Amino acid sequence: MLDIFSKLFQKDTNSKDVAKERLRLVLIHDRANMSPELLQSLKEDLITVINKYLEVDQEALEVNLSNVDDSVALVANIPIVQVKRSL
């Protein structure tokens, strides 16, 4: 609801800002030399490792490269379903 509200009152983003933002994201990947396939495979490996300790929501798991203060960071958002007791 709030989303619709803000969209109604917000001016359309300039297309140059869209261009800049898209470029920024694509260049992070280009520069890190990391393909979506590689990222997917990293994600799968992460799940395997984490699953040894925690039960995580594999569907909701997100792994991305992002730009933090002029450097590139690997950001993972991993929702935990349950902590495994038996370890």
Place this chain on the structure above:
Amino acid sequence: MGEVIVITSGKGGVGKTTTTANLGTGLAINGKKVVLIDADIGLRNLDLVMGLENRIVYDLVDVVEENCRLRQALIKDKRFDNLYLLPAAQTRDKDAVSPDQMKKLCVELKKDFDYILIDCPAGIEQGFKNAISGADWAVIVTTPEVSAVRDADRIIGLLEAAEIRNPKLVVNRIKLNLVAQKDMMNINDMIDILAIELLGVVPDDEKIVISTNRGEPAILDEISLSSKSYKNIVRRILGEDVPLMPMEAETTFFGKLKKLIGLGS
């Protein structure tokens, strides 16, 4: 001892050849002894842009294969005695020349010329590797479009890997009206993204089409906006400190540029 500058972009069609022709002519206007090398073997075009297509006898490949002497292959410009063109071969492919041969050629030319400008082919394959091998530094041409900027970024990385440091950026074909309405990236946006030094900005100018049709570099035109931009870039290459066109705000940028061509107040 001369200086070898490679004009490159990654993406095709952004204006490498036009930039090479105009900067070379501009350096010659300033009394420098200049040679332009068309490194785009198989897709020769710098001769056409310079209006020298009917004078070609030997080409770059003939020189490296020693079918002729270097002197014989250099074509003297129609307008300036101190400007020469070494054309690309049209019927060969990029593998006809090796990076080592290009390096040797550049060393040879540096003895006789103040500036050696190399028009690099599009792409990042063999032709690119040949073109950059003898270069002291690089001019990267881009347009304010996502695809051209992305490719420019890739080229910056590849140049760095080849130890060609500090490339300088020419933003070509900027459309002032689109920048003003924020539908085209401005100079600050481009510098922000690519993080390299700006050498100059060339606005989109119909004059370029006309001058290319005639085979006369636009810089020879006294009044056009693109001619002024090229002259500024030439002065910067010569080491002069020419202030960049104002870039604080797009509107100011637009206004000042309009003023430059006598449209604004």
